Amino acid sequence: MKKIVLAYSGGLDTTCCVKWLQERGYEVVCFSADLGSEFSPKELKTKAKSSGITKIYVKDLQSEFADSYILPALRAGAVYQNKYVLSTALGRPLIAKHLVDIAHKEKAGYIAHGCTGKGNDQVRIETATTLLDNKLRIIAPVREWELKSREEEIAYVRKHKLPLKITKEKIYSIDKNIWGISVEGGKLEDLDNEPPENSFYFVKPAEKVRDRVCYVSIKFDNGVPVALNGKKASFLSMIKSLNKLGADMGIGRTDLVEDRVVGIKSREIYEAPAAWLLHYAHNELESLTLDRQTQMLKKEIASQYAWLVYQGLWFTQIKRAMDAFIDVTQESVTGEITMKLYKGQISVAKREAKNPLYKKEFATYGAGDKFKQEYSEGFIRLMSMPYSK
Ligand code: ARG
Numbered sequence: 192m193k194k195i196v197l198a199y200s201g202g203l204d205t206t207c208c209v210k211w212l213q214e215r216g217y218e219v220v221c222f223s224a225d226l227g228s229e230f231s232p233k234e235l236k237t238k239a240k241s242s243g244i245t246k247i248y249v250k251d252l253q254s255e256f257a258d259s260y261i262l263p264a265l266r267a268g269a270v271y272q273n274k275y276v277l278s279t280a281l282g283r284p285l286i287a288k289h290l291v292d293i294a295h296k297e298k299a300g301y302i303a304h305g306c307t308g309k310g311n312d313q314v315r316i317e318t319a320t321t322l323l324d325n326k327l328r329i330i331a332p333v334r335e336w337e338l339k340s341r342e343e344e345i346a347y348v349r350k351h352k353l354p355l356k357i358t359k360e361k362i363y364s365i366d367k368n369i370w371g372i373s374v375e376g377g378k379l380e381d382l383d384n385e386p387p388e389n390s391f392y393f394v395k396p397a398e399k400v401r402d403r404v405c406y407v408s409i410k411f412d413n414g415v416p417v418a419l420n421g422k423k424a425s426f427l428s429m430i431k432s433l434n435k436l437g438a439d440m441g442i443g444r445t446d447l448v449e450d451r452v453v454g455i456k457s458r459e460i461y462e463a464p465a466a467w468l469l470h471y472a473h474n475e476l477e478s479l480t481l482d483r484q485t486q487m488l489k490k491e492i493a494s495q496y497a498w499l500v501y502q503g504l505w506f507t508q509i510k511r512a513m514d515a516f517i518d519v520t521q522e523s524v525t526g527e528i529t530m531k532l533y534k535g536q537i538s539v540a541k542r543e544a545k546n547p548l549y550k551k552e553f554a555t556y557g558a559g560d561k562f563k564q565e566y567s568e569g570f571i572r573l574m575s576m577p578y579s580k
Contacts, residue, residue, distance in 0.1 A: 192218045194299035195330065196290050198316065199223050199247065201238045203355065204305040207344050208332045209242045210351050212303060217330075219303075221247040222293050226256050226282045227369030241354045248293055252285060253369055257427040260285050260505075261370050265469055266414040266524075267517050268477075268493035269500055274445040275459070276466035277500045278371030283312055284505035287319030294327055301328045308334035314452045315503025322506040363390055369430050371443075371463030379458050386446055386460045393438045394462040397535030400441040406540055407436060408529040409472040414521030416469060430465040437464020441535035452502050471537050472528040479544045480523045489520055 195212055199205045199221035212219050221244050223235050232249040239247040260281045271277055290302050302320055306313035308331070317329050338344045341361065348355045364376040372392050378384045388396065409429075410418035419429045437443050443464035448456055477486065496513055504510060526544030530537050542549075552561040 192216065193301060194218045194220065194297060195301035195303050196220050196222055196294045196297060196299050197303040198286055198290055198305065199235075199239065199244075200305070201235045202305075203341065203344050203348065204333055206238070206242055206353050206355065207336075207338060207347055208303060208305050209239075209244060210347070210353060211332045211336055212330065213243060217301065217303075219244060220293065220297050220299060222286075222290055223247065223249045224282075224286050224289060225249070225251045225253060226285070227253050228367040238354045246297075248289075250289060252289065254425075254427050256282060256285055257369065257425075257430060261430070261466075262415065262426055263514055263517070264496065264500060265416075265466075265473060266521055267496040267513065268470065268474060268489065269497040270470065270493070271497040271501050272447060272449050274447040275449060275461055276371055276463045276470065277497060278368055278461070278463055278466065279366045279373045280311065280315060280500050280503070281370060282368050283315035283503055284319040287316050288323060288506075290316075291320055291323045291327065295324075300326075301330055303330040303332065305333055306331060309451075309453060309455060311452045311501065311503070315505075318503040319506055322504075365392070367392070369427070369434070370466050371461055373459055373461055375457065375459040379460060382448065382458060390460055391444060391462060393434075394444050394464055395439060395441045396444075397441040400439070400534045402534070405436070405440055405532045406529055407433070407468065407532065408527055408541070409469065410527040411473065411476055412525050414473065414517075414524040416473075418527075430469075433465035433468050437468050437532070438462070440464075440532040442532060442537060443467045444535075468530065468537065471539075472530060473524070475528045475530075475539050475542060476524055476526050476544060477520075479542050479547050479549055480526065481520060482548060485520055489517070492516060 193216060195217040197205065197208055197212065197219050199209070200223065209219055221239050235249055236247055264277060264281055269277060294302055304313065304316050306316060313331055320327055320329060338347055345355070362377045363374045363379065366373045374390050377390070378387055379390060408420055409416050416426055416429055418424060419432055424432070443462055443466065445461045447461065448458045451457055481489065492513055499510055523546055526547070528539060529541035531540040552559055
């Protein structure tokens with residue numbers, strides 16, 4: 192029998208995938224990853240069982256996700272098209288890695304996922320899988336099957352007596368993890384619609400945030416967040432606390448028309464309070480600790496890094512090469528940034544660094560000025576010399 196490992200969420204698509212694969216003679220092993228969505232291992236196992244699955248792996252990958260996928264992207268400053276912190280994208284290589292590990296353990300020759308043929312996630316999962324083991328064959332039932340709508344999928348599930356929790360009309364397609372929520376579909380597909388309030392899940396609208404100011408400080412050690420408001424915290428727990436706080440203060444909503452890997456432009460809205468707070472603080476600390484050219488080059492690397500993550504090219508040499516550059520830059524990114532939050536806005540309130548490149552004695556217009564203004568004349572002459580006629 193052909194054995195296949197399916198990335199399984201227990202939703203409508205992957206429930207159909209189980210049956211569809213079994214009908215084609217595959218022995219299906221399921222894998223579900225907890226990256227910080229609403230997740231009940233017990234419910235998943237029961238669901239899988241009543242879909243005829245005898246083996247399911249359920250793994251809590253939140254720490255691995257935070258430390259080995261989100262953290263490098265944060266240190267890189269990776270944000271796609273200025274508005275997307277890559278929450279969904281960063282999870283895909285991690286899921287692929289575990290799918291491949293399970294396939295090896297189970298001696299399965301195939302991997303399956305429930306992604307559509309229009310999206311980015313198929314690209315990411317398949318690219319990552321292939322880069323890890325190019326002998327594994329990949330099956331994407333949703334790209335091939337005859338079920339053309341949600342209604343047809345529901346009919347298929349009913350016909351085969353598969354478990355199904357009929358939720359009220361599913362308005363949006365949602366993907367959630369600790370780094371953010373991605374929401375698309377429904378009314379969002381019309382660009383003249385402002386995102387309806389029901390398309391946001393946890394960040395308060397700025398106009399509903401209480402009229403109060405809140406300060407939050409993040410301490411970094413070599414570009415790694417190590418303490419929140421002066422208290423040591425793991426990166427994962429910091430993300431969770433910042434999500435709560437940021438959501439309450441109306442931080443982290445974005446609305447983006449983005450360029451998908453397959454060439455389509457699509458509109459998606461995102462909520463990522465912790466991610467935006469962390470990027471803000473990290474960026475602020477870099478402006479104080481990195482020299483000008485390093486900052487310039489790092490900006491270019493950041494945009495390349497975001498594009499690489501967006502495409503799912505995580506397990507590549509170029510990714511490791513960029514990490515090596517970023518690692519060196521982060522040697523000086525040690526210090527603490529305090530932010531002020533007010534009605535959905537972040538501003539910087541206090542900056543401290545272990546080795547700041549900001550020197551008050553050079554910058555000041557007041558007493559204690561050490562900058563030798565007379566040097567500037569010669570400096571400017573030499574600087575303009577190559578350009579003068
Ligand atoms: N556009 C985002 C990406 O490609 C999110 C994709 C998943 N979105 C969703 N609503 N299911 O990374």
